[in-house]
Amino acid sequence: xxxxxxxxxxxxxxxxxxxxxxxxxxxxxxxxxxxxxxxxxxxxxxxxxxxxxxxxxxxxxxxxxxxxxxxxxxxxxxxxxxxxxxxxxxxxxxxxxxxxxxxxxxxxxxxxxxxxxxxxxxxxxxxxxxxxxxxxxxxxxxxxxxxxxxxxxxxxxxxxxxxxxxxxxxxxxxxxxxxxxxxxxxxxxxxxxxxxxxxxxxxxxxxxxxxxxxxxxxxxxxxxxxxxxxxxxxxxxxxxxxxxxxxxxxxxxxxxxxxxxxxxxxxxxxxxxxxxxxxxxxxxxxxxxxxxxxxxxxxxxxxxxxxxxxxxxxxxxxxxxxxxxxxxxxxxxxxxxxxxxxxxxxxxxxxxxxxxxxxxxxxxxxxxxxxxxxxxxxxxxxxxxxxxxxxxx
Numbered sequence: 001x002x003x004x005x006x007x008x009x010x011x012x013x014x015x016x017x018x019x020x021x022x023x024x025x026x027x028x029x030x031x032x033x034x035x036x037x038x039x040x041x042x043x044x045x046x047x048x049x050x051x052x053x054x055x056x057x058x059x060x061x062x063x064x065x066x067x068x069x070x071x072x073x074x075x076x077x078x079x080x081x082x083x084x085x086x087x088x089x090x091x092x093x094x095x096x097x098x099x100x101x102x103x104x105x106x107x108x109x110x111x112x113x114x115x116x117x118x119x120x121x122x123x124x125x126x127x128x129x130x131x132x133x134x135x136x137x138x139x140x141x142x143x144x145x146x147x148x149x150x151x152x153x154x155x156x157x158x159x160x161x162x163x164x165x166x167x168x169x170x171x172x173x174x175x176x177x178x179x180x181x182x183x184x185x186x187x188x189x190x191x192x193x194x195x196x197x198x199x200x201x202x203x204x205x206x207x208x209x210x211x212x213x214x215x216x217x218x219x220x221x222x223x224x225x226x227x228x229x230x231x232x233x234x235x236x237x238x239x240x241x242x243x244x245x246x247x248x249x250x251x252x253x254x255x256x257x258x259x260x261x262x263x264x265x266x267x268x269x270x271x272x273x274x275x276x277x278x279x280x281x282x283x284x285x286x287x288x289x290x291x292x293x294x295x296x297x298x299x300x301x302x303x304x305x306x307x308x309x310x311x312x313x314x315x316x317x318x319x320x321x322x323x324x325x326x327x328x329x330x331x332x333x334x335x336x337x338x339x340x341x342x343x344x345x346x347x348x349x350x351x352x353x354x355x356x357x358x359x360x361x362x363x364x365x366x367x368x369x370x371x372x373x374x375x376x377x378x379x380x381x382x383x384x385x386x387x388x389x390x391x392x393x
Contacts, residue, residue: 003118004130006176007111008072011170014104016142017081017162018046022221023147023242024155031155032090036225038350042097042220043341047334049098051304054105066114067177072171075213076103078166085159109327116315122261125312129257131349136304139246144239161210193324201317202325203312204375211368213336215275215361216303219340226354231292241293245300252301256308265376268309272372275302276365282358
């Protein structure tokens with residue numbers, strides 16, 4: 001549907017600005033006069049802005065028209081990119097990234113609910129996958145292109161281009177989103193919004209998000225220096241490796257959306273276990289270019305294949321009071337990103353080296369397997385069923 005395409009384009013713009021920092025991290029560090037591990041806090045800071053500011057802004061704007069809100073958030077994103085391009089020092093850059101991230105966090109929570117409201121119940125997983133594919137395509141196109149632009153014309157040019165992406169997304173939403181989109185998702189009241197978070201399917205899914213992001217971003221945040229220093233790749237090959245990672249992620253999110261509509265929990269548990277194995281493989285093959293590149297592609301596919309069923313599960317179990325819970329989807333992901341980037345920085349500063357990062361991720365994925373199995377067993381015993389969305393008033 002055309003409205004889903006508009007939501008996809010904005011997700012692509014937001015995803016590019018979040019992930020491209022990994023591709024230009026050494027250049028940003030040099031340009032702002034800080035170390036690479038310190039520059040990694042630009043990832044952590046952005047994630048914290050999403051995690052904390054996103055839900056608060058979602059609650060504050062619960063009565064605002066969904067179309068107006070989505071466009072306003074994308075305008076804030078666009079202005080944020082221009083400001084980052086002009087940032088004079090590391091502190092200013094960090095604060096600007098955090099401010100932009102608040103809009104990011106609110107956008108994805110609202111966009112997920114709107115996307116699900118546009119399709120039938122048996123297509124919810126695929127609707128979530130469309131929004132997630134904006135993130136994966138940002139890895140396929142946005143991150144490699146942004147990395148290449150940063151290498152050719154400097155990292156500030158990367159942020160100017162991302163501002164232009166924001167303008168394109170705004171135009172698409174103005175043209176394609178119906179005025180009444182999301183009108184059926186009325187605020188359910190703060191008390192009810194908070195109560196649904198107590199459902200075990202919700203909080204266990206949020207734990208799975210945290211573990212998934214540690215498994216992804218403890219490594220991805222520092223993927224460029226790892227490929228340069230451990231794998232020994234030429235700098236010019238890095239954008240192509242990131243492109244292949246994004247291709248794997250795009251395939252993964254489409255597969256994950258279909259699995260979420262088919263056998264959600266069995267598929268989720270299996271993929272979590274496979275990801276733990278893949279991170280162990282990355283640790284082993286990291287000094288060898290061809291096996292390392294293959295492993296990174298598979299790892300990228302699993303990262304995003306896992307994300308779709310986790311988010312679909314949360315949306316299904318909070319359909320009767322979705323505003324706060326949906327905003328916690330990007331929060332859960334980005335708390336995990338912040339923890340992962342900070343964990344990676346701490347491990348590197350402690351002298352463990354880049355090869356230790358996938359081992360930390362593998363440990364997190366094993367925790368996720370245990371949580372997912374326990375959650376599914378609990379659900380089977382209780383015979384609980386998801387509730388229907390709250391009717392519009």
